[in-house]
Amino acid sequence: MADTITIIDDRTGKKVTVPITGGTFPSSALRELDPSLFMYDPAYQSTASCASAITYLDGDAGVLRYRGYPIEQLAEKSTFLEVAYLLLKGELPTAEQYAQWTWDVTHHTYVHENMRKRFVDGFHYDAHPMGMFVSATAALGTFYDDAKDIFDKSSFDKQVMRLVAKVPTIAAMCQRFSQGLPFVLPNNSLSYSENFLNMMFRVGDDYKIDPVLSRAMDVLFILHADHEQNCGTTTMRVVSSAQTDPYTATAAAAAALYGPLHGGANEAVVRMLTEIGSIDNVPGFIEEIKNGSDLLWGFGHRVYKNFDPRATIIKKTAYEVFDVTGRNPLLDVALKLEEVALNDDYFRSRRLYPNVDFYSGLIYQALGFSVDVFTVLFAIPRTVGWLAHMQELLGDREQKLSRPRQLYVGVEERNFVPIADRK
Numbered sequence: 001m002a003d004t005i006t007i008i009d010d011r012t013g014k015k016v017t018v019p020i021t022g023g024t025f026p027s028s029a030l031r032e033l034d035p036s037l038f039m040y041d042p043a044y045q046s047t048a049s050c051a052s053a054i055t056y057l058d059g060d061a062g063v064l065r066y067r068g069y070p071i072e073q074l075a076e077k078s079t080f081l082e083v084a085y086l087l088l089k090g091e092l093p094t095a096e097q098y099a100q101w102t103w104d105v106t107h108h109t110y111v112h113e114n115m116r117k118r119f120v121d122g123f124h125y126d127a128h129p130m131g132m133f134v135s136a137t138a139a140l141g142t143f144y145d146d147a148k149d150i151f152d153k154s155s156f157d158k159q160v161m162r163l164v165a166k167v168p169t170i171a172a173m174c175q176r177f178s179q180g181l182p183f184v185l186p187n188n189s190l191s192y193s194e195n196f197l198n199m200m201f202r203v204g205d206d207y208k209i210d211p212v213l214s215r216a217m218d219v220l221f222i223l224h225a226d227h228e229q230n231c232g233t234t235t236m237r238v239v240s241s242a243q244t245d246p247y248t249a250t251a252a253a254a255a256a257l258y259g260p261l262h263g264g265a266n267e268a269v270v271r272m273l274t275e276i277g278s279i280d281n282v283p284g285f286i287e288e289i290k291n292g293s294d295l296l297w298g299f300g301h302r303v304y305k306n307f308d309p310r311a312t313i314i315k316k317t318a319y320e321v322f323d324v325t326g327r328n329p330l331l332d333v334a335l336k337l338e339e340v341a342l343n344d345d346y347f348r349s350r351r352l353y354p355n356v357d358f359y360s361g362l363i364y365q366a367l368g369f370s371v372d373v374f375t376v377l378f379a380i381p382r383t384v385g386w387l388a389h390m391q392e393l394l395g396d397r398e399q400k401l402s403r404p405r406q407l408y409v410g411v412e413e414r415n416f417v418p419i420a421d422r423k
């Protein structure tokens with residue numbers, strides 16, 4: 001059987017045959033039939049907008065791979081900085097490359113003093129950390145006059161390294177500002193995750209980083225590093241297609257991530273579990289959800305329709321963390337909620353399962369993070385994925401300025417009415 005598809009325009013009888021490649025066919029085929037014909041696809045549910053070699057995802061089988069490596073193996077055997085290198089460069093680093101990359105990132109963690117003094121300090125005392133993160137990331141780019149040299153490879157690589165190195169510092173600055181605590185400077189003797197925890201939590205000299213907790217942080221960073229064409233990554237690509245600098249594009253992608261349907265779900269889950277309060281309230285809560293009161297936060301996914309492999313790893317990580325920190329009392333509510341939902345026809349028939357955000361918030365809370373900083377914890381590692389996609393887009397000769405078409409449903413042409421004559 002030929003790997004082609006034939007489309008017939010019944011209005012004219014014209015037909016066009018085009019190849020099917022990797023489950024896609026070029027939508028430009030429609031315009032061969034009629035140059036004014038476009039596909040109408042709200043939310044891009046049936047549209048592949050790019051070719052990408054970064055992340056493979058099979059939603060039915062629950063498969064996720066970065067550059068071909070299964071997420072389970074990376075979460076077990078790798079480090080976040082190694083995974084970051086893999087996503088950005090396409091291959092795992094050699095020992096020498098890894099040492100250089102780690103040194104480079106570790107030695108670019110400082111941000112300009114004015115970032116804190118003039119910028120972060122200017123926020124209102126109760127500003128949401130994610131709003132601060134979005135703004136501060138865009139502001140960071142204004143400190144580098146080479147930020148816009150995106151087609152100079154060495155300059156682009158430098159901006160990527162700066163962003164990977166500095167987003168944890170910005171995140172920590174935002175959190176410490178929210179808490180009224182003095183900023184803790186980066187410590188070059190610590191690993192990426194240890195340094196982040198240290199900047200977040202050190203008060204005085206008595207903060208000891210537990211290796212189980214810093215490893216859990218690293219695993220969470222690995223799991224969140226990329227996830228192909230989700231809302232934030234698509235935003236990154238759309239903004240980058242206008243040749244915007246990587247700092248501003250990252251801020252735009254982070255803005256998309258902020259929303260509760262996307263990365264903001266981790267915050268919404270813990271607020272929901274807190275509101276439910278006890279396992280006795282779970283069945284009643286589920287009935288309310290089924291009656292349309294709200295969404296079951298942390299459930300459902302556009303692509304995963306059986307299980308989210310990241311959720312499976314996160315659940316295991318949660319138990320390792322609780323062995324050190326003590327069990328998060330909301331865990332029992334979460335487990336009961338999962339059990340009731342998975343046995344309920346409403347959720348089964350719609351193929352709604354726990355996603356990455358269902359258990360991650362419980363770990364973040366056990367680690368000591370406040371609820372409103374959870375989405376920032378997602379944005380730090382996802383910065384790597386966003387930048388890998390920006391880099392891929394800039395080198396893709398098939399890509400152009402993103403500019404979808406629309407189906408106009410407004411009124412037809414009419415004549416202007418002077419205000420005195422309007423009813």
Ligand code: CMC
Pocket residue numbers: 227230260261262263265289294295296297298299300301302303350352355356357
């Ligand atoms: N709770 C209750 N009902 C749901 C949920 C949910 N969490 N998710 C989907 N549904 C229902 C939805 O109302 C619809 O029902 P009906 O057919 O009766 O109209 C049906 O399931 C199909 O939903 P959909 O909205 O067409 O599915 P989608 O692919 O557009 O939505 C989603 C995916 C993630 C936006 C959605 O499942 C959702 O809103 N989940 C809660 C928010 C959440 O946890 N987001 C994190 C996603 S994973 C992290 C990330 O990548 O950002």
